Amino acid sequence: MKIVISIIVIVLVAVVLLFFLMRGPDVSQFEDLKEPKISQKGDQKMVVVKANGDPNVVGEKTFGLLFKMYFKIKGTSKGPKQPAPRARWPKPLETPKEEWVGLYAMPVPENTAELPEIQPEPGLDVSLTTWEYGNVAEILHIGPYSAEEPTVNRLMEFIKKQGYEIAGVHEEEYIKGPGLFGKGNPEKYLTIIRYQVKKVDES
Numbered sequence: 512m513k514i515v516i517s518i519i520v521i522v523l524v525a526v527v528l529l530f531f532l533m534r535g536p537d538v539s540q541f542e543d544l545k546e547p548k549i550s551q552k553g554d555q556k557m558v559v560v561k562a563n564g565d566p567n568v569v570g571e572k573t574f575g576l577l578f579k580m581y582f583k584i585k586g587t588s589k590g591p592k593q594p595a596p597r598a599r600w601p602k603p604l605e606t607p608k609e610e611w612v613g614l615y616a617m618p619v620p621e622n623t624a625e626l627p628e629i630q631p632e633p634g635l636d637v638s639l640t641t642w643e644y645g646n647v648a649e650i651l652h653i654g655p656y657s658a659e660e661p662t663v664n665r666l667m668e669f670i671k672k673q674g675y676e677i678a679g680v681h682e683e684e685y686i687k688g689p690g691l692f693g694k695g696n697p698e699k700y701l702t703i704i705r706y707q708v709k710k711v712d713e714s
Contacts, residue, residue: 544651545653547669547670550646551644552645554642554644555644556618556621556639557639558616558626559615560577560637561612561613561638562634562635563610563611563612563634564610569613570613572632574615576631576632577616578596578617580629584626584627586620594618596684597682597685600681600682600683604681625639626639644707646707647708648666648706649704650662650703651702651704653698653700663681666706674712675708676709676710676711678708682705682706685702
């Protein structure tokens, strides 16, 4: 009887989790980022998986390892409160995609001191590090990743007009993207594009 109850509880939890995942985030909470914005952001401890190559080719296995690591770390938020994954792209965006270096990451509790013992596939490196932020410029991109360029250009122009310059690498936070059962509708993808910035006279 206890086994049956346990199975029912697991199924119910899975159904609730699936409901939230399929429903997606509440877009209204990102209304202020439909226009470019500069704000302060605190540093964040991250679990990071580094991968080389076209994200369309290596992204699936890289994110798979990232989520596997994240869920095994004690104290991480699960379900609706789970943070969105992020990625930093150190090389210029005009670099051929097969030469890209991706730092795929998720926030973890500050007291996280070690990573689970999971053997990554060849070509994937896992680390625990702190991403520094400070002043950041952000904008919400709605639509497919392949159509980000005008949004990025808009953010770049805003940074310049506000008297700032870019002081860090290109970062993306994937609020809504491909789901558990396929790519979904790319026109409804939500991506926060972010750069660390500093005042021009601080150079």
